[in-house]
Amino acid sequence: MTDFTITRSHFLLPPGVVYLDGNSLGPPTVSTAGALARRVEEEWGRQLIQSWNTAGWMTQPRQLGDRIGPLIGAPPGSVVVGDTLSIKVFQALAATLDLNPRRRVILSDTGNFPSDLYIAQNLVRMLDRGHSLRLVSPEAVLASIDEEVAVVLLTEVDYRSARRHDMKAITRRAHEAGALTVWDLAHSTGAIPVNVLDAEADFAAGCTYKYLNAGPGAPAFVYVSEKHLGRIRPALSGWLGHEAPFSFDLDYRAGPGIDRMVVATPSVLAMPALQAALSVWDGVSIDDVRAASIALSELFISEVERRCPELVLASPRTPAERGSHVSFRHDEGGAVMQALIARGVIGDFRAPNMMRFGITPLYIGEREIRAAVDVVEDVLTRRLWTAPAYQRKAFVT
Numbered sequence: 001m002t003d004f005t006i007t008r009s010h011f012l013l014p015p016g017v018v019y020l021d022g023n024s025l026g027p028p029t030v031s032t033a034g035a036l037a038r039r040v041e042e043e044w045g046r047q048l049i050q051s052w053n054t055a056g057w058m059t060q061p062r063q064l065g066d067r068i069g070p071l072i073g074a075p076p077g078s079v080v081v082g083d084t085l086s087i088k089v090f091q092a093l094a095a096t097l098d099l100n101p102r103r104r105v106i107l108s109d110t111g112n113f114p115s116d117l118y119i120a121q122n123l124v125r126m127l128d129r130g131h132s133l134r135l136v137s138p139e140a141v142l143a144s145i146d147e148e149v150a151v152v153l154l155t156e157v158d159y160r161s162a163r164r165h166d167m168k169a170i171t172r173r174a175h176e177a178g179a180l181t182v183w184d185l186a187h188s189t190g191a192i193p194v195n196v197l198d199a200e201a202d203f204a205a206g207c208t209y210k211y212l213n214a215g216p217g218a219p220a221f222v223y224v225s226e227k228h229l230g231r232i233r234p235a236l237s238g239w240l241g242h243e244a245p246f247s248f249d250l251d252y253r254a255g256p257g258i259d260r261m262v263v264a265t266p267s268v269l270a271m272p273a274l275q276a277a278l279s280v281w282d283g284v285s286i287d288d289v290r291a292a293s294i295a296l297s298e299l300f301i302s303e304v305e306r307r308c309p310e311l312v313l314a315s316p317r318t319p320a321e322r323g324s325h326v327s328f329r330h331d332e333g334g335a336v337m338q339a340l341i342a343r344g345v346i347g348d349f350r351a352p353n354m355m356r357f358g359i360t361p362l363y364i365g366e367r368e369i370r371a372a373v374d375v376v377e378d379v380l381t382r383r384l385w386t387a388p389a390y391q392r393k394a395f396v397t
């Protein structure tokens with residue numbers, strides 16, 4: 001059994017704050033700052049460039065990839081860390097179009113995160129080989145997978161509503177139709193159990209700054225199924241994805257296995273924060289996290305619905321169909337959220353009317369959920385959100 005009093009003690013959170021935005025940016029761990037300082041002072045500062053070898057800087061993207069692997073059911077050697085999620089989606093998507101050269105359709109849905117869609121749109125334009133991006137509603141995905149589809153590109157858990165796709169069923173249908181899959185796990189990794197092997201996912205990618213708590217701008221990760229690893233030609237063929245980077249050949253030769261998904265110099269200064277954040281998961285079962293997340297989400301939903309009838313649930317009512325955040329609609333959701341944040345209940349807002357609350361059992365328990373609902377009720381019944389200060393939109397919501 002996971003001990004959530006221990007996991008909570010690993011996080012640094014300001015007193016008096018109920019942090020319900022771990023679905024967007026997880027909090028730092030207690031050991032994050034020290035780990036970063038050691039990297040700068042002891043490694044970079046003392047051993048300077050030698051640290052690439054002596055401090056294992058170059059191998060860390062693979063090492064941390066293998067640490068993320070178990071959280072998504074991926075075997076060692078199939079995950080590597082680096083770049084950003086959008087870049088990893090680009091690489092994975094480009095690889096699938098290469099692997100499925102006779103097909104021309106990228107199938108995605110209107111619930112997908114815009115960056116994934118923008119990346120797909122521009123890839124189509126760059127390739128200039130008659131590809132197209134076909135967008136359907138989330139409910140229509142399964143029925144829209146036909147013999148034209150090269151790849152199904154989806155985010156498993158919807159960033160707005162938390163609606164969850166059936167990764168296994170969609171992947172099975174895609175394979176039956178001769179298509180490949182790219183799964184964006186931004187709102188899945190560290191939030192819900194994922195098993196890329198069991199689902200037979202071809203490619204998957206995710207970020208580490210949401211439920212993995214590695215900090216703003218932390219590097220992303222990409223998973224490639226063993227079935228494709230030796231065959232893909234990476235679209236971003238940087239020197240560190242080369243078979244022998246330090247031979248400085250004039251021609252690109254893809255590196256072995258997952259190494260070829262590395263593009264270039266890793267963000268070495270960001271890695272200690274990721275390493276520190278991943279160590280929180282030692283002794284933690286993602287099944288326990290999921291069970292606690294469902295219990296807390298159910299409590300939050302039932303209390304909000306009972307006490308705040310103005311809020312309309314925007315997430316699926318059935319726990320199995322949700323990720324690990326809960327969204328409610330309110331016409332003035334942006335102002336309401338600002339009033340909540342001013343009172344220490346931090347969630348976020350997605351236009352046009354969606355208020356999101358991330359449920360992260362590693363550091364949120366029943367006490368925090370009940371305290372948050374008290375504040376939500378107070379802000380709504382006393383219409384505290386109507387204050388002029390809350391009517392302005394911030395650049396980042």
Ligand SMILES: *Cc1c(COP(=O)(O)O)cnc(C)c1O
Binds near residue numbers: 084159187207220
């Ligand atoms: C957060 C998120 C991203 C962000 O991509 P970055 O490249 O890290 O900025 C991408 N996809 C989804 C589904 C997300 O939720």
